[in-house]
Amino acid sequence: MAAVDVSFITKRFGFVTALDAVNLxxxxxxxxxxxxxxxxxxxxxxxxxxxxxxxxxxxxxxLGEEKRExxxxxxxxxxxxxxxxxxxxxxxxxxxxxxxxxWSLQDAEEEVLRVMKIVGLDSILLxxxxxxxxxxxxxxxxxxxxLASPEIIILDEPTSGLDWRSSKVIRxxxxxxxxxxxxxxxxxxxxEMQQLCDHVAVLEKGRLVAVGPVDEVAGYASSVTxxxxxxxxxxxLAECRQREGVQEMVLQDSMTYQITxxxxxxxxxxxxxxxxxxxxxxxxxxxxxSLNEDNRIERLYMNVTESETGE
Amino acid sequence: MxxxxxxxxxxxxxxxxxIFGGIQAFGVLFALMALGCAAVFxxxxxxxxxxxxxxxxxxxxxxxxxxxxSGVGLLKVNRITGRWFxxxxxxxxxxxxxxxxxxxxxxxASFTIFTIISLVYPVLVLIFIHVVFRDLWARTHSVFMxxxxxxxxxxxxxxxxxxxxxxxxxxxRSFIGVLLxxxxxxxxxxxxxxxxxxxxxxxxxxxxxxMEISEQEIVExxxxxxxxxxxxxxxxxxxxxxxxxxxFLDLRALNIGYVNDSFKELENPKAEQWAYFLLREQxxxxxxLFLLFFLIIPPVIVFSGFNQIAxxxxxxxxxxxxxxxxxxxxxxxxxLGSIMITAVLLLILVAxxxxxxxxxxxxxxxxxxxxxxxxxxxxxxxFSLPFISLSVTFSALVDSPIGxxxxxxxxxxxxxxxxFFLKDAWEPLGVIQYVLPFKLxxxxxxxxxxxxxxxxxxMIGYSAVxxxxxxxxxxxxxx
Numbered sequence: 001m002a003a004v005d006v007s008f009i010t011k012r013f014g015f016v017t018a019l020d021a022v023n024l025x026x027x028x029x030x031x032x033x034x035x036x037x038x039x040x041x042x043x044x045x046x047x048x049x050x051x052x053x054x055x056x057x058x059x060x061x062x063l064g065e066e067k068r069e070x071x072x073x074x075x076x077x078x079x080x081x082x083x084x085x086x087x088x089x090x091x092x093x094x095x096x097x098x099x100x101x102x103w104s105l106q107d108a109e110e111e112v113l114r115v116m117k118i119v120g121l122d123s124i125l126l127x128x129x130x131x132x133x134x135x136x137x138x139x140x141x142x143x144x145x146x147l148a149s150p151e152i153i154i155l156d157e158p159t160s161g162l163d164w165r166s167s168k169v170i171r172x173x174x175x176x177x178x179x180x181x182x183x184x185x186x187x188x189x190x191x192e193m194q195q196l197c198d199h200v201a202v203l204e205k206g207r208l209v210a211v212g213p214v215d216e217v218a219g220y221a222s223s224v225t226x227x228x229x230x231x232x233x234x235x236x237l238a239e240c241r242q243r244e245g246v247q248e249m250v251l252q253d254s255m256t257y258q259i260t261x262x263x264x265x266x267x268x269x270x271x272x273x274x275x276x277x278x279x280x281x282x283x284x285x286x287x288x289x290s291l292n293e294d295n296r297i298e299r300l301y302m303n304v305t306e307s308e309t310g311e
Numbered sequence: 312m313x314x315x316x317x318x319x320x321x322x323x324x325x326x327x328x329x330i331f332g333g334i335q336a337f338g339v340l341f342a343l344m345a346l347g348c349a350a351v352f353x354x355x356x357x358x359x360x361x362x363x364x365x366x367x368x369x370x371x372x373x374x375x376x377x378x379x380x381s382g383v384g385l386l387k388v389n390r391i392t393g394r395w396f397x398x399x400x401x402x403x404x405x406x407x408x409x410x411x412x413x414x415x416x417x418x419x420a421s422f423t424i425f426t427i428i429s430l431v432y433p434v435l436v437l438i439f440i441h442v443v444f445r446d447l448w449a450r451t452h453s454v455f456m457x458x459x460x461x462x463x464x465x466x467x468x469x470x471x472x473x474x475x476x477x478x479x480x481x482x483x484r485s486f487i488g489v490l491l492x493x494x495x496x497x498x499x500x501x502x503x504x505x506x507x508x509x510x511x512x513x514x515x516x517x518x519x520x521x522m523e524i525s526e527q528e529i530v531e532x533x534x535x536x537x538x539x540x541x542x543x544x545x546x547x548x549x550x551x552x553x554x555x556x557x558x559f560l561d562l563r564a565l566n567i568g569y570v571n572d573s574f575k576e577l578e579n580p581k582a583e584q585w586a587y588f589l590l591r592e593q594x595x596x597x598x599x600l601f602l603l604f605f606l607i608i609p610p611v612i613v614f615s616g617f618n619q620i621a622x623x624x625x626x627x628x629x630x631x632x633x634x635x636x637x638x639x640x641x642x643x644x645x646x647l648g649s650i651m652i653t654a655v656l657l658l659i660l661v662a663x664x665x666x667x668x669x670x671x672x673x674x675x676x677x678x679x680x681x682x683x684x685x686x687x688x689x690x691x692x693x694f695s696l697p698f699i700s701l702s703v704t705f706s707a708l709v710d711s712p713i714g715x716x717x718x719x720x721x722x723x724x725x726x727x728x729x730x731f732f733l734k735d736a737w738e739p740l741g742v743i744q745y746v747l748p749f750k751l752x753x754x755x756x757x758x759x760x761x762x763x764x765x766x767x768x769x770m771i772g773y774s775a776v777x778x779x780x781x782x783x784x785x786x787x788x789x790x
Contacts, residue, residue, distance in 0.1 A: 047789075050633070052630055052633060052790050054789065068637075072634070072637070073635055076634065079630045082626070082628060082630045083628050087481060087484045088318075088477075099468060101636070102467045102470075103467065104465045106465050122455070126455050128318070144631060
């Protein structure tokens with residue numbers, strides 16, 4: 001069953017069409033990434049799904065329900081640019097959110113402590129949100145989205161404006177939830193999306209230009225980058241290049257090679273090729289320091305947005 | 312980022328502390344100068360005994376120091392300097408006022424800035440630092456420890472009640488909340504002083520001319536004089552009952568349409584009884600104040616509701632709530648929260664004027680004052696309901712808090728003016744005066760029960776209509 005079903009949603013703000021007949025299904029327990037340039041309609045799509053704004057045309061069904069009342073407390077969201085109240089301590093605000101859902105005060109406090117420990121902010125519960133740094137504020141908003149373990153979590157650019165360490169913490173928390181909740185996430189960080197998502201949708205000027213599982217939509221890895229501890233012999237390189245399925249192997253940087261595969265290979269063959277290439281290198285007395293797949297989501301994003309804009 | 316936890320209300324208190332501390336410092340300086348002059352001129356400047364004057368100056372100095380130290384402490388959210396020096400100031404101010412009263416000084420001789428510093432503000436400071444912001448001082452460590460809770464404390468609360476309590480707390484702790492409490496008290500006392508000014512003048516005049524007339528006789532005489540005027544204001548007196556109206560005051564001679572219409576409305580035989588009830592059966596001057604408050608309250612209470620939804624909609628904070636509760640709950644909860652804030656403001660207003668009246672005019676029996684004060688408080692709360700609805704509705708319609716405030720105030724000011732002029736241009740257009748329930752409010756202090764009940768029903772009806780219209784929009788709007 002689809003966790004979220006969006007059927008032909010259109011939303012206009014004056015003369016601007018923010019969403020144009022968007023139609024997509026988010027599988028249950030998936031991590032669903034929404035990509036698109038600024039102004040593509042990602043935040044509007046999330047706002048429609050969350051019920052903050054009403055579509056002009058179309059309907060949204062979440063967990064089989066169309067009525068918002070049936071979904072209260074079952075969706076957690078990290079909205080973009082939403083502020084916490086000034087003058088009220090964080091603990092009071094978060095317990096208030098839970099008590100609105102019928103929780104007792106003690107249970108609410110324990111739950112708040114649980115989620116704040118997840119994001120590493122359990123020591124700032126007595127402070128007010130406006131005294132936090134940007135990174136802490138974002139983690140607080142994330143903790144708020146995790147409250148009461150919702151079935152669907154919507155994260156609108158969860159790592160935007162954060163330093164590398166804070167982004168990593170947030171990505172790890174999202175990965176920990178993978179498989180236990182349906183997560184919709186948007187980001188401009190393609191590496192992050194590649195790491196997190198198993199399904200993607202690409203929006204461009206309010207229209208959906210690609211949607212589906214990452215493997216289907218973005219295809220499989222077309223190349224890998226391999227970094228070695230020293231230069232291998234020419235013979236080793238030749239052996240690698242002769243391996244069936246390898247199109248080319250070129251030196252990118254000092255001791256870093258890019259291996260490009262022949263197009264259309266299934267993932268099992270790609271795994272076998274990568275395994276064999278590593279064995280050949282190791283047999284030549286060279287150690288593989290790192291091996292990275294190319295960013296398939298970035299490739300997809302570039303392909304569809306370039307073709308849409310005609311670049 | 313600063314780790315200081317300081318709600319806007321605490322900042323407001325500290326700023327007021329600095330202002331009052333500065334004023335008090337000037338007061339002490341002038342008092343010392345006056346004392347010096349008195350010494351030079353051998354006590355010719357004041358009739359006060361020297362001991363009382365020294366005590367007063369000493370206490371004022373202490374008050375000034377405590378105010379300034381507590382201002383700094385509040386800014387730093389320091390338990391010792393903020394809370395306890397604030398308490399020291401309040402206690403010193405109240406002790407000084409009471410001690411001077413027992414020593415024969417006039418308790419409320421006249422309403423000045425020093426009345427506020429020595430009696431009004433200390434009470435507010437005590438309430439704010441020991442009740443509203445009591446949790447701030449408990450934060451001696453930064454780690455939250457959940458407590459075991461049982462019984463009533465741990466029972467789930469109805470969401471609508473939670474929303475209302477939360478928005479009440481949010482407003483009271485804000486900068487504007489503290490200022491509103493101060494402002495309403497000052498407005499009340501200032502109006503009370505204005506209303507009692509003629510009485511004071513007559514008493515002074517009688518004393519200086521050596522007339523042997525009691526305060527009660529003066530007040531009763533004034534009430535007798537005011538009776539026909541009040542009747543006219545209320546629109547209750549017929550032609551023949553005011554034979555001695557001077558020609559220049561007889562507006563009917565001008566033959567203006569709406570004036571004549573107003574006088575037709577006055578031809579109500581029961582109406583004079585209403586004025587009599589207000590002036591003679593109840594504490595008359597308190598009734599006069601109440602009638603003035605019916606005009607002052609609507610624009611003041613708009614401040615309690617204008618930011619309820621607009622503020623949260625603008626900063627998108629409502630989005631955190633919409634995932635967890637219904638829009639109807641939020642809307643109704645915000646409305647109830649505004650009623651709570653208004654009720655507190657009105658309580659401050661009525662309590663301060665009743666106390667002022669009690670100390671100023673000892674002729675009124677305290678029991679009667681209290682009863683009529685409670686009646687007035689109830690009447691004002693009921694009277695406020697439609698205006699709160701209106702401001703919450705505008706708060707739901709307009710995204711910007713300032714826009715919501717301006718719209719509410721604009722409608723309140725413009726509708727009566729339009730009605731006044733349009734009625735004269737074409738009578739049926741006068742019906743727009745009934746869009747707002749200003750007129751109906753006065754019936755809440757009517758002498759007939761059925762009139763009061765009608766007014767209560769009318770106010771609730773108006774309130775429900777405004778609220779319903781606001782909700783219709785709020786439930787569909789993009790947030």
